[in-house]
Amino acid sequence: MTPKQKNRLFVVLAIIVGVSIATALGLTAFKENIRFFVELKDVDAIEAGSSGQYRIAGIVKPGSVKKQADNISYQFVLTDCKADVSVFYTGQLPDLFREGQTIVANGKFDTNKIMQASEVLAKHDENYVPSETASTIMEQQANVCIDQLNKAGTADSKTY
């Protein structure tokens, strides 16, 4: 390499290092804002009846889903096995909504600390399982938490 090429190499490396440091600092500063949802354990810190819009994610607690009299509203409990949060939602639920499924709810907390959700999304995990073998494989992979929940609640999860 000629001295000129070496200089250019250093410039290129300096750009990469500089941009990396700047980006790392920026992303660390905005860490809270980049998170898509608030963990259920952090919901305690949120004031009941506050005007803020929050997204929370948790497993739909088996047996907790109650369809309301109007047939389009639902009340259910999201859990991470430690904290529980009640959610009220009016509207169409995503196809993947079922007990034991991870759900993201977006809304405001009312004075009773129940989330009045304006949007409910299903979160798909990274597991892909053929329909025929689903039951056996899912049993092996079953999350300890879901196992406990299933024993406490209904045996088989219903779909909505």
Added chain:
Amino acid sequence: MWQAIKNFYHRMGTPREFYRIAGYWIPIFGVCFAVLFIVGAYLGLVVAPADYQQGDSFRIIYVHVPAAWMSLFVYVVMAFAGAIGLIWRMKMAFIVMITSASIGATFTFIALATGSLWGKPTWGTWWQWEARLTSELVLLFLYIGIMVLYSAFTERKTAEKAAAILCIVGVINIPIIHYSVEWWNSLHQGSTVIREGGPAMPASMLTPLLLMALSFQFFYGWLLFIKARTQALTQEQGSSWVKQIIESKQVK
């Protein structure tokens, strides 16, 4: 051995040699792409079993994931080519960089569009401003930015340098896209294939995915060779070897 690599590198660096060697590889890459694509698509769309939760809609993975992988891969190729071009002033490196941009942008668009189509029935939404989706959209804007920046200069050498610097600056987005689902909680799931403890997918579903991914690689190579050859001819249109090629075609 080192000398042989160096020689090959220098030969590929000159438009004339690149034109000749790429011309030899184009049909091979084209055939590899076609065969792998047909086999992969058949296995993925017909043979692979349906997913227990998503049913048949999971099959969009056979386009979505290879396209998303390629969107990252093409960018890394561009950043390397841009760096080589800047440091060693190699003509072909800049040509590879700039002809890759539109291919990479297309892969990124396909990944975003198929993801959106899958997201609606699965998540219940076309789009959310979460880390993975947003960083992939930034990648699309980077590709477009590089193309726009390159075409904004009348002086080709200035354009090449400016585009290469933007390429290198933007490469920081690649690890961000890859790790976005691990660093922050997100709606997009973690990686199914590249993860601790092996792929979370049986072989009957994984094999077509890997075949499709490989076919996309050949597709990129095939397109890149065709486009880079054309670009080389256009840029070198005043030189004698291009005139020779034109004359030999006219005789036929």
